[in-house]
Amino acid sequence: MAKVKWSEINSERLRGRNFWEMYAYDNTSWGWKMILKNRSLLRNHIVYRLVDGMNTSALYDNWHIAGPLSSFISYRDAYDEDFSIKSKVFDVVVNGDWNWPMELVEKYPVLVSTPAPILSNNRRDKILWKKKSGRAVDFSVSEVFHTLSDDCDDVKWAGVVWFSQNIPRHSFILWLAIKNRLKTQDKFDWVEGNNPKCVFCNLQSDSHNHLFFECSYSKKVWREMKIVANFDGVPDSWDSIVDWCENVNWNRAISSVVQRLVLGASVYFIWLERNLRIFQGKKRNVSDLCSIIKNVVRARLIGLKILRTDKALEVAKVWNFCLNEGLNEYNSKQRWIMTEDCLMFVDETICLNVCDSSWYKYGGLRYWASFY
Template sequence: MLGLRQLLRDYIWINVGNGMRTFAWFDKWDDICPIARMITPRMIANAGFSMTSKLAEVCEHGEWLWPDVWTERYPTLAQLQSVILDQTRQDRLEWKTSSGQSVEFNTATAWDAIRFRQNEVPWAKLLWFPQAIPRHSFLMWLLVQKKLKTQDIISRWNSSGNANFNLMCCSLCSSCPDSDDHLFFECSYSKEVWNGVKGKAGMADISEEWNSIFQYLLGISASDIAKHVITKIVVSASAYFVWEERNRRLYSSKKRKSSILVEVILSTVRLKLHSMRLKKSSSTVQVLQEWALPRGLLVADDDRG
């Protein structure tokens, strides 16, 4: 937390009132503050001030009381806005965004200010949407980013040359080393899983190749139509449980048939759908029938929360 002070201090401002609580040299009360970045302790002392001087001690009737030579030496000081102290109210802390807007402080605001930012990727809404299951979305994020520790990636880590990576094989089908493309869903086992769920996802005509699946998902990623939301949930759940089964077989003797895994995936999705509220329409009614869900999940458009 202490290491974040330098990142946070530019967002913590003083809304100046009477100037009695604002440290003239160290607090942020103007865009160029803190002044201590320019003025040295020796200069402060030579001008008759102290390191703890308040703003009210260095400003009088909107005029600065420090030597003119400071402005000559540091022209930036001339950009300071005139401060008219208001004796009727005290100074108070406030949080300012990078756009200069004063907002109420909370941890979400602070995180949004200091986090590393990039442009939104086109597949963002494919992973992160209100109805998503978080752990499934995280696995999908790893998959899309090619960050899963599959055997083809692990084989590249052979720095010593002693390991025999030729002995690696997919724990699901034992035919070849696993990889993103193999596991999702070209492996004979995961292909059976995919063929068991893709009809429910409205993707009956989509092959088991990950690139084909991903391209289809990109086309519906921003859609909030019920069947498209369900498609994203089904694919994420399928990837999650195939990866889980892969790890289960690597680190234990437990195995599940592909038909069992299909039922686990569909049951998980069905349970998630029970917590959703769907806009009433003919297509949504059909979705309820396909998933054997109660009509009580249907609501009018203006009743959805």
């Protein structure tokens, strides 16, 4: 996401006017209209801690105990009393006393209902974020999110998708699958000429439940991966797998990490294989796909710093890598090379290509490249 300096917004959009008084004209860009439209959500949460008073609008900013003064002092009121709408708090406080126009004070006594703030010129005013509790804190995206979002229960399956050792692209596809948001063929029944059949077995409708893992092809992949990931007692139906994930206490143990990596990689590569068959006409058998999943999970494990325990040594033996050694002399015989546009797995004997069946040569070794 591009970052835009506030000075650029001020010069191009505000042009000296206050953000809270801006009007969204018809020829305004959609993005700017949305920002202006949502000002009401932020209005009471953005408050000012006065220091020198030179950067806080006396009329529009939320610094007074009564809230933004523009909520009850109209532009006509300010004009009649010869009060500039561009005035800062510094302009209405002189020598520690209020300096409001008398007619304005008579009409709105709340302006002087509290003592005038003590200003100091050694620092600038600070913008704070007011939480639902009323406490003002330093502004952060996290604070804004928690304040504006509705209170809701924690998602029970979140731990299986989002964890520090995950593979982001795998977690994203797994997240979509759990939420039933992948664009399977059953979602396009209304499209004329659409073939709803599964691209693997061509027997049942292409859906989440069939793809994960009722289909004969994906079921074979899943059952082989269940063995290496020690998924004892885990069902084969997708809804049951999601229910099972909700009841597991996921933690930082290596076995827990391996299981989540395997689940994410299995869903990701089955979805990728489905798309390759539909859109590119390329096919891989169950054995090749399982080898790819294992190699990708193994490569992720090699990059982790794992505490040397009996369980970790057992996992390292199953996945065939040296614990806590990274890309050492042993692991370098089967290694990953990251280039600008692809991730390559290099091996002296294992040679698989995630995109097609072509063989490549690299420094005397053969490799397969995964273009993500």
